[in-house]
Structure formats: C-alpha cells, structure tokens
Amino acid sequence: MECYVIQTTDESRARLIADLQERAEELAQLNRIAIALTSEFDLQLLLQMITDAARKVTAAEYAAFFLIPEIAEKNTDRPADKIIFNLAAISGATPAIEKHFRHLGSVEGIGVLRPVFWEGESIVVDDVHQDPRYVGVPRGHIPVRSFLGVQLRTREETILGAFLIGDTHPGRFTARHVELTEALGAQAAVAIHNAQLIARERRAMEEHAARLESEVRERTAELERRNQELSKVATDLQKLHHDLTEAQKRQMLGDERRRIAQELHDRVQQTLFTMGLKADWVLERLPPDSPLVRPLRNIKKLASLGTAQVRDAIFALSSSAMQEGGLVSMLYTLIHDLRESTSIEADLVVAEWTVSLPSHIENVLFTVAQEALSNVRRHAQATTVIVTVQITSEQAVLVVQDNGIGLSPLVLQTYRDNATHLGLTGMHRRLEDLEGQFLLTNGEEGGLIVKAVVPL
Structure with a gap:
C-alpha cells in the first residue's frame, strides 16, 4: 500500500513538472512572439504574424483573423442572415483555400460565430457537427471539426476582429488554448494599436510631404512663370527702347526732310515760278523778231523744268516712309x-x-x-x-x-x-x-x- 502511494505521488509530481515545463515553454513562446510583434509596424505583415502565432500556440492546422463582418442582408422571416466576412490574414491554408476565403462573398447564417463577433465571448467547440448552432459551411471551405474563436479588442474596448482557429480532428482545443489565444490577443491588440498609430503618423507625414512637394512645385512653377514674365518684360523694354530710338531717328530725319522740302517750296520753287512769269511778261512785250525771244523761251523752259524737278524733290523728301x-x-x-x-x-x-x-x-x-x-x-x-x-x-x-x-x-x-x-x-x-x-x-x-x- 505504501509503495502504491509513493508511486502515485511520483506520477503526480512528474505530471506537475511536465505541466509546469509546458506552461513555461508556452510563456516563453508568448514572450518571443510579443518581442517579435513589437518590432513589426507594417499592419498587414503584423496581422499575418499574429495569425501565424495563434496557430502555433494552439498547435492547430488552420488559423485566420477576420475583421468585424458586415450584415449584407437582414432576413425578417428566417433566423439566418447573409454575412460578408472580411479576411485579414490566414495561416496553414493552401493558396486555393486562401483564395476561397478572400473571395468568399456573402454567407448565409452566422452559426457558431455569433458569440465570437457579436457577444464578445471566446468559445471552444469540440465538434462543430454536433453543435446545435452549426449551420454548415460554404462550398470549398475547410472541413473543420474542432473550432476555437477568440475576439480581439483594443484597450479602449474597440472590437478589431476575431481569431477563428480550426482543426480537421474533433476535441483538439482546451481552456488552456483559450487562455493562450486571449493572452496573444492582448499582446496583438497593443501591437496593432501601435502599428495603426505609426501608419497614421506615416500617412500624415506622407500627406504633409506631398503637400510640401506640391507647394514647392507650385512655387517653382510660379517662380518660373514670373521669371518668364520678367524676361518678356525685359525683352519688351529692350525692343521698346530700340523702337523708340528708331522712331526718334525717323522723326528727326522726317522733320529735317520736311524742313528742307518746305524751304524748297517756299523759296526755290517760288523763285523758279517767278522767273517763268517774268519771262512770259517780257516775251509778251517784245516784238516777234527780237533776238531776245529765243533766249527768254529757253529761260522759261529751264524755269519750268526746274520747277518740276523741285516738285519731285519736295515729294521725295515729304515721303518719310519711303525706302x-x-x-x-x-x-x-x-x-x-x-x-x-x-x-x-x-x-x-x-x-x-x-x-x-x-x-x-x-x-x-x-x-x-x-x-x-x-x-x-x-x-x-x-x-x-x-x-x-x-x-x-x-x-x-x-x-x-x-x-x-x-x-x-x-x-x-x-x-x-x-x-x-x-x-x-x-x-x-x-x-x-x-x-x-x-x-x-x-x-x-x-x-x-x-x-x-x-x-x-
């Protein structure tokens, strides 16, 4: 009898030591995961890391993280609703299964997911086929038997989503797995919050940088436009100065031409005209056979020719535009x-x-x-x-x-x-x-x- 008691005590001590070692390993694993989570600030990579960690700590075949589903259609006559599930990350699935979940569309019925998403309750189902809340799965879905669901909340109690963890064998999850997943969820919530803050700050910095870049481009374009305007003004001023100089030259030349033309008209032309008149007056009073008739007629012709030539000169001088x-x-x-x-x-x-x-x-x-x-x-x-x-x-x-x-x-x-x-x-x-x-x-x-x- 004494030997049986000692043996039983030894077995209990061994189980206790094994259990403590297992818990120590779990805590160490959670600690390693927590350290890894604090070093990642890309939100999508962080969600994938969290989902992989959830599958690892529960030793499950599959794990997924879904955001809060949307109710696409409310049925008043039937208890089932049409739900749109938003997959954030999945672990352990083949590419085909991942594609199936990312293009799931609306699903009829909430089933065992209601406590997880809408009531904030962590649940363990040993065999979903035996659960009265089970309403089936869409075609192409993973044939899950064991199910573990844990909601993820921020420190402000804002619902982020939920871990949906499954296995094709029944009876795979325990209350300990719930504790581990909830502990992981608490760490993940902090990491997600930090990643969101950093992402928000990054977006704000990018937007600020974009605004600054846009302002720089606008200011640069404005400066270039002003420089072009100033260059054009300078060119116009140079042209205007040249035009004014040329206009002044033309004006001075035109004034001088008109002065000379006026002098020719008032003096030379009038003198030649008077010479012609005087020659006519003398011719009228001379006898036809006078030896002076011929010279006087020549004088009259020369006066007429001189008058025509002076008139031509006056015309040429008066045409200031002539080139x-x-x-x-x-x-x-x-x-x-x-x-x-x-x-x-x-x-x-x-x-x-x-x-x-x-x-x-x-x-x-x-x-x-x-x-x-x-x-x-x-x-x-x-x-x-x-x-x-x-x-x-x-x-x-x-x-x-x-x-x-x-x-x-x-x-x-x-x-x-x-x-x-x-x-x-x-x-x-x-x-x-x-x-x-x-x-x-x-x-x-x-x-x-x-x-x-x-x-x-």
Whole structure:
C-alpha cells in the first residue's frame, strides 16, 4: 500500500513538472512572439504574424483573423442572415483555400460565430457537427471539426476582429488554448494599436510631404512663370527702347526732310515760278523778231523744268516712309513716268505707314497700282489721278482714284467672268490669294476707284 502511494505521488509530481515545463515553454513562446510583434509596424505583415502565432500556440492546422463582418442582408422571416466576412490574414491554408476565403462573398447564417463577433465571448467547440448552432459551411471551405474563436479588442474596448482557429480532428482545443489565444490577443491588440498609430503618423507625414512637394512645385512653377514674365518684360523694354530710338531717328530725319522740302517750296520753287512769269511778261512785250525771244523761251523752259524737278524733290523728301527700293519708291517712279509721258496730273499720298510690309505684299500692291495706272493712261480719259497708301498694324490699303469716265455698271458686275478684262481679273485673283479684298467702284463725282485691302 505504501509503495502504491509513493508511486502515485511520483506520477503526480512528474505530471506537475511536465505541466509546469509546458506552461513555461508556452510563456516563453508568448514572450518571443510579443518581442517579435513589437518590432513589426507594417499592419498587414503584423496581422499575418499574429495569425501565424495563434496557430502555433494552439498547435492547430488552420488559423485566420477576420475583421468585424458586415450584415449584407437582414432576413425578417428566417433566423439566418447573409454575412460578408472580411479576411485579414490566414495561416496553414493552401493558396486555393486562401483564395476561397478572400473571395468568399456573402454567407448565409452566422452559426457558431455569433458569440465570437457579436457577444464578445471566446468559445471552444469540440465538434462543430454536433453543435446545435452549426449551420454548415460554404462550398470549398475547410472541413473543420474542432473550432476555437477568440475576439480581439483594443484597450479602449474597440472590437478589431476575431481569431477563428480550426482543426480537421474533433476535441483538439482546451481552456488552456483559450487562455493562450486571449493572452496573444492582448499582446496583438497593443501591437496593432501601435502599428495603426505609426501608419497614421506615416500617412500624415506622407500627406504633409506631398503637400510640401506640391507647394514647392507650385512655387517653382510660379517662380518660373514670373521669371518668364520678367524676361518678356525685359525683352519688351529692350525692343521698346530700340523702337523708340528708331522712331526718334525717323522723326528727326522726317522733320529735317520736311524742313528742307518746305524751304524748297517756299523759296526755290517760288523763285523758279517767278522767273517763268517774268519771262512770259517780257516775251509778251517784245516784238516777234527780237533776238531776245529765243533766249527768254529757253529761260522759261529751264524755269519750268526746274520747277518740276523741285516738285519731285519736295515729294521725295515729304515721303518719310519711303525706302530705297520700297513700295513708295516704286509707286513714285510709276507716277513720275505717268506725269512725264502724259498730260495727266498724278500724285502719291502716304496717309500712314506704321509697320514694314513683307516683300510679297509690296509686290502685289505695286502690281495692282501698275495695272490701275495703265488703265487710267489707256482708257479713263482722266486729267487727274491720285494714289493713296495707308499701312497700319492691321492692314495695308492702296487706293487709285481718277476723274475719268469710270466703268459701266455691267462691267463692274461681270468683269470677273469676262475674258476681255484680264487685268481686273488678275488684280482680284492676286488679292484673293492673300485673303484680301479687291473693290472696284465708280466715284460719286465721276471717275473710277480701285481699292486693294490686305490684312497683316
């Protein structure tokens, strides 16, 4: 009898020592897990580490961590509801099973999960098939028999989710496994809270950095825009200074030309005109056979020639916009030739000239003037013709107006379709090519007005 008691005592002591060793190992394992959890701040990796730890401390085949499910559809006629489960991490599952859980969709019935998610109760089920709350599992689900469910809460009692731990064999979990999982859950809640804080701070820092970067980009763009504006202003000022300098030069040159032209008109031309008058007065009083008649007539011719030459000089000096080989110079040559070869009194008026013309526009306007003056010479029966030029920053305008017989209304309406008016048709076509206008009309007091307008 005494031997049996000693043997029983020894066995109890051995079991106690084994149990203490097992608990010490469990505590050491929890301590190692706690240390590992404190070193991980990526939330998804942390959830996976916690789930792996839950499976390890319970020696289970499977473990999963689910966030609080959503009720997708509330049934009023039946006790079962449709639930959407949100998987956060899973351990021990094949890729196919993990894919099944991540695409689970809505599931009908809460079953044994109600106490875990909605009542905050940790439960152990030795065999779910024997539990009256069991409502089955979706197709493709793990064939779990033993089940352990533990809810995870923060220190503020906010529900984070739940550990759902399972095994294909019945009777695998004990109250000790519940204690270990709850202890792990307490450590995990702190680690998750810290990870969330760090993630929140990281997001705040990233958002702040993004705002700073955006502000830097905006300020940089603004500075670049301001620099471009300042550069443009500087360029514009330089151009304006150059333009003002050139304008001052042109103004001074124009003033000097006009002064000389006025002097020629007031003195030289008047003197030559007076010489011609005096020669006429003397000729009228001399007998026809006087030896002075011939010299006086020569003097009169020279006075007339001098007057014409002075008039040409006055015109050239008065045209401040005229440039060597430019449109005004070419028009002046046309008018001078017309005056010299006919009795027509021709003049050129430069009403305005603010910008330089491209050469192709000058050529078209010169061709129009040339054709118009040729028509005046041959057909207009005119005694006077005036060519007017006006150049602005928006358009170039050339007008040729005579006091001749003009054109019939029929010709004005049909010249573009009449093969006998090639000159008028050519002028019209050239201006159309420049997207300009060609206007042909009779003057109110007679004569013809030819007007060419070219946009700049």
